[in-house]
Amino acid sequence: MVVNRKGIERIKEIYQDRASRAQELKAGGKQVMGYLCIYPVLEMLTALDIVPFRILGQMSEPITKADACLPTIVCPFIRSTLDLGLKGKYDFMDGVVMAHVCDVGEKTSHIWRTYLNPPYYYFLDVPHTTHLAAQEQMKEQIKTLRQTLEDFTGKKITAAKLKQAIDLHNQQRALVRELYDLRKPDPPLISGAETLQTMVALMSIPVAEGNDLLKQVISEVKQRKNKLSKKPRLLIWGSIIDNVALVEMIESAGANVVMDDICVGSRAFFPAVAQTDDPLDGLAYRYLVELKCPRTFREATYGETKKDYIQDLESRFGYIKEYIRDWNVNGVILQAVRYCDIHGYEVPAVRDYLDHIGTPHIYLEHDYSEAALAPLRTRVQAFLELLG
Amino acid sequence: MMEQKKKKAINRLQTMYPLRANIDKMYERGVEASKTGKPTAWCMVNWWEADPILKAMDVEVVYPENYGAVCAAFGTAPAYLDRSDADGFPTHMCGYARNCIGYTSRMTELGQIPPEAPMGGMAKPFLLLCSGALCDARYKWFQALGRYLDAPVWTVEIPHIGVAESQDPATRAQVIKFMVKELGEFVKFMERMLNKKMDWDKLAEVTDDLIKVNRLWHEINELRKARPCPMHSRDFWSCMNASLYPAGDPKESLKLYQDMYTEVKDRVDKKIGAVANEKYRMLFAELPPWHDLKIFDELADRGWNFVVESWAYHPAKPIDTTKVSNPLERIAAETYHWLTGYFDEAYKAKEYMGYFAYPYLEWARTYQCDGGLLHPLLTCRTATNHLMLIQDRLLNKLKVPTLVAEGDIVDLKLFNHAETMRKAETLEEMMDHYKQKRRDEGLEW
Ligand code: SF4
Numbered sequence: 157m158v159v160n161r162k163g164i165e166r167i168k169e170i171y172q173d174r175a176s177r178a179q180e181l182k183a184g185g186k187q188v189m190g191y192l193c194i195y196p197v198l199e200m201l202t203a204l205d206i207v208p209f210r211i212l213g214q215m216s217e218p219i220t221k222a223d224a225c226l227p228t229i230v231c232p233f234i235r236s237t238l239d240l241g242l243k244g245k246y247d248f249m250d251g252v253v254m255a256h257v258c259d260v261g262e263k264t265s266h267i268w269r270t271y272l273n274p275p276y277y278y279f280l281d282v283p284h285t286t287h288l289a290a291q292e293q294m295k296e297q298i299k300t301l302r303q304t305l306e307d308f309t310g311k312k313i314t315a316a317k318l319k320q321a322i323d324l325h326n327q328q329r330a331l332v333r334e335l336y337d338l339r340k341p342d343p344p345l346i347s348g349a350e351t352l353q354t355m356v357a358l359m360s361i362p363v364a365e366g367n368d369l370l371k372q373v374i375s376e377v378k379q380r381k382n383k384l385s386k387k388p389r390l391l392i393w394g395s396i397i398d399n400v401a402l403v404e405m406i407e408s409a410g411a412n413v414v415m416d417d418i419c420v421g422s423r424a425f426f427p428a429v430a431q432t433d434d435p436l437d438g439l440a441y442r443y444l445v446e447l448k449c450p451r452t453f454r455e456a457t458y459g460e461t462k463k464d465y466i467q468d469l470e471s472r473f474g475y476i477k478e479y480i481r482d483w484n485v486n487g488v489i490l491q492a493v494r495y496c497d498i499h500g501y502e503v504p505a506v507r508d509y510l511d512h513i514g515t516p517h518i519y520l521e522h523d524y525s526e527a528a529l530a531p532l533r534t535r536v537q538a539f540l541e542l543l544g
Numbered sequence: 545m546m547e548q549k550k551k552k553a554i555n556r557l558q559t560m561y562p563l564r565a566n567i568d569k570m571y572e573r574g575v576e577a578s579k580t581g582k583p584t585a586w587c588m589v590n591w592w593e594a595d596p597i598l599k600a601m602d603v604e605v606v607y608p609e610n611y612g613a614v615c616a617a618f619g620t621a622p623a624y625l626d627r628s629d630a631d632g633f634p635t636h637m638c639g640y641a642r643n644c645i646g647y648t649s650r651m652t653e654l655g656q657i658p659p660e661a662p663m664g665g666m667a668k669p670f671l672l673l674c675s676g677a678l679c680d681a682r683y684k685w686f687q688a689l690g691r692y693l694d695a696p697v698w699t700v701e702i703p704h705i706g707v708a709e710s711q712d713p714a715t716r717a718q719v720i721k722f723m724v725k726e727l728g729e730f731v732k733f734m735e736r737m738l739n740k741k742m743d744w745d746k747l748a749e750v751t752d753d754l755i756k757v758n759r760l761w762h763e764i765n766e767l768r769k770a771r772p773c774p775m776h777s778r779d780f781w782s783c784m785n786a787s788l789y790p791a792g793d794p795k796e797s798l799k800l801y802q803d804m805y806t807e808v809k810d811r812v813d814k815k816i817g818a819v820a821n822e823k824y825r826m827l828f829a830e831l832p833p834w835h836d837l838k839i840f841d842e843l844a845d846r847g848w849n850f851v852v853e854s855w856a857y858h859p860a861k862p863i864d865t866t867k868v869s870n871p872l873e874r875i876a877a878e879t880y881h882w883l884t885g886y887f888d889e890a891y892k893a894k895e896y897m898g899y900f901a902y903p904y905l906e907w908a909r910t911y912q913c914d915g916g917l918l919h920p921l922l923t924c925r926t927a928t929n930h931l932m933l934i935q936d937r938l939l940n941k942l943k944v945p946t947l948v949a950e951g952d953i954v955d956l957k958l959f960n961h962a963e964t965m966r967k968a969e970t971l972e973e974m975m976d977h978y979k980q981k982r983r984d985e986g987l988e989w
């Protein structure tokens with residue numbers, strides 16, 4: 157198929173049917189590898205010319221098959237991913253790189269292998285802390301990932317190929333930052349919903365193709381005539397959002413979502429890989445230390461013997477203050493999908509921090525279904541009134 | 545005429561009582577110790593990775609996860625849960641964690657142990673020790689306590705390698721190296737905290753004692769493979785904390801477990817079962833309904849004998865680490881083995897959830913189980929995630945049917961006793977049916 161559409165139109169097309177491009181590439185002889193969450197090291201896949209394809213859920217699809225092997229009291233996002241897998245929607249993938257992201261993510265990875273037994277499978281065990289020994293352990297894990305991929309493909313990941321892949325991904329990260337810069341003006345040049353669609357699309361196509369598309373989107377957005385209007389500017393924080401319904405609901409209630417701290421957004425793309433003598437050092441550091449998901453335990457000072465709460469909050473959430481300043485944020489919506497413990501435990505601390513820096517906030521919990529969003533709308537409206 | 549007292553359906557072990565009493569003193573000891581100025585740590589279950597270090601450094605340890613069960617049993621949990629909710633913690637989170645958060649919030653406000661706290665309460669900690677093992681709550685919960693306590697938080701690392709990935713010997717070596725490094729850092733940290741040096745001989749001794757405790761406890765559980773099974777799950781749960789947490793002096797626990805071994809062995813020799821007429825040999829997963837343990841008596845009346853249970857509470861299959869001279873390496877090897885001890889067999893069986901799920905498949909065979917009772921918990925994902933998988937694998941691979949009875953760890957109303965008993969009747973029909981099926985398919989029981 158010849159790709160005709162460009163820029164945002166093409167983004168929307170991929171968003172609507174996100175497997176289509178990967179399937180097309182697969183039909184053309186490329187390998188496609190699924191990956192869970194933001195911890196699998198994508199550079200390794202790109203270096204082997206494998207298409208990385210993020211495993212996401214499908215909010216509109218009822219969960220029917222996963223219930224037989226995963227109870228209903230776990231994160232509905234992860235249940236949805238497994239459900240799609242069991243229904244064969246991910247059959248086009250040559251394998252998966254799973255990761256120890258959270259407890260349920262880990263268990264789902266094992267269930268995935270048990271039931272689906274894909275041709276290639278690797279479980280990346282991400283350490284819990286960022287200690288030096290943990291960074292070394294992460295590096296060892298990445299080494300094994302590289303080895304298993306080389307064995308699977310029969311190809312070598314040379315130093316040059318890996319460097320090239322790191323450059324390509326870093327380029328994408330820089331382009332995403334450039335796109336996010338377009339959300340800084342008031343009103344922003346691109347909506348939160350469109351940004352999210354772009355992020356989903358980038359996670360569904362090869363990185364080089366994503367970079368070209370991003371360039372088109374950036375130049376298109378810069379030249380836009382139909383501007384958004386000025387509204388309260390929000391940052392959205394929390395667990396995964398892979399569907400625009402929630403963001404659209406918030407924006408239609410009278411806000412501009414101008415920034416995010418979620419894993420289909422800045423969390424996945426902002427940190428770049430530093431070029432280090434041994435590229436694995438840079439990769440291990442980026443994927444373990446720089447990715448700011450609360451699944452990783454952090455402390456203000458390594459081995460501190462007394463806890464200073466404010467210092468602790470600063471070290472864990474200081475970057476949010478920078479987002480708030482740079483994107484001129486008026487309020488924060490904290491959201492988490494029900495049964496996400498990783499984010500659930502974090503909520504009061506983030507609220508404490510936002511209180512400390514004087515930014516208004518609300519917390520929304522949802523069950524990863526469009527139907528559940530309606531009652532939340534009233535709360536969002538009340539919050540927006542408060543912001544004035 | 546005196547009414548004849550009905551004989552209890554479960555024949556409890558006499559040696560269980562002194563063991564349980566010793567465990568129950570844990571909180572009192574903590575509070576007493578803190579009054580004398582001895583530091584108390586709050587500690588997550590860490591499967592003997594940090595315990596020996598804390599014991600060797602003479603730190604008093606209490607386990608808030610266990611205290612959650614205590615508060616639930618004493619009826620103080622609801623008020624603590626409300627307090628956690630009011631402080632903004634989502635209600636779907638671990639009931640034990642929310643109980644502890646509410647308790648800590650109240651303790652901080654009062655500036656002392658809340659007067660209503662059962663069993664003397666938990667003394668203010670000087671350290672919060674998290675574990676990365678198996679559950680997100682085990683480190684996120686203590687991190688969240690930072691808004692009430694200025695105690696530092698330390699997380700001990702325990703890698704979660706996949707079943708297939710674990711098959712490479714280099715992986716094991718790397719993991720042990722990592723754990724040893726981390727434990728070394730933990731010792732240095734403790735030395736700074738306590739302003740004293742580690743007594744390495746003492747650590748070696750404590751480690752050795754704990755390994756012996758676990759070996760013996762494992763052997764006791766091996767005896768339960770006998771027909772009839774001499775020891776019921778209720779005795780297991782009553783005594784496990786001397787090993788799991790491990791509460792009390794290991795030397796004393798060792799003596800108490802030794803007495804228990806003798807009693808259980810005697811029962812095996814004399815063919816005395818924990819249930820008079822053992823009709824169904826049962827497995828249980830995962831955390832029991834603490835508040836409704838009497839249901840096991842009713843089930844025992846029907847000939848149900850619970851012969852194995854709660855993988856995460858079981859000690860590891862023993863390995864020989866006596867030749868390992870560095871106690872930290874010995875600790876790492878033991879803890880890693882606890883986590884991965886079933887992996888080789890799981891790998892051969894193409895089962896990739898090597899802990900939590902696969903052990904039940906092995907147990908169903910080796911303990912010759914007729915059925916299982918699975919207990920999903922509304923707020924504990926860790927003890928629930930694998931239950932549907934187990935149900936499917938047990939039935940489809942081993943023809944062992946199971947019953948699912950939902951409940952919670954602190955919201956006691958959720959467990960439906962009457963409905964579970966009704967379901968039990970249906971399960972009996974299935975167990976009879978599948979017993980025949982197993983025979984038809986050449987399975988050995
Ligand atoms: S949303 Fe939470 S529970 Fe679900 S996969 Fe992500 S971190 Fe895990």
Ligand code: SF4
Pocket residue numbers: 609638639640641679680681682923924925926927953
């Ligand atoms: S295993 Fe369950 S009860 Fe224990 S801390 Fe984790 S969630 Fe809570």
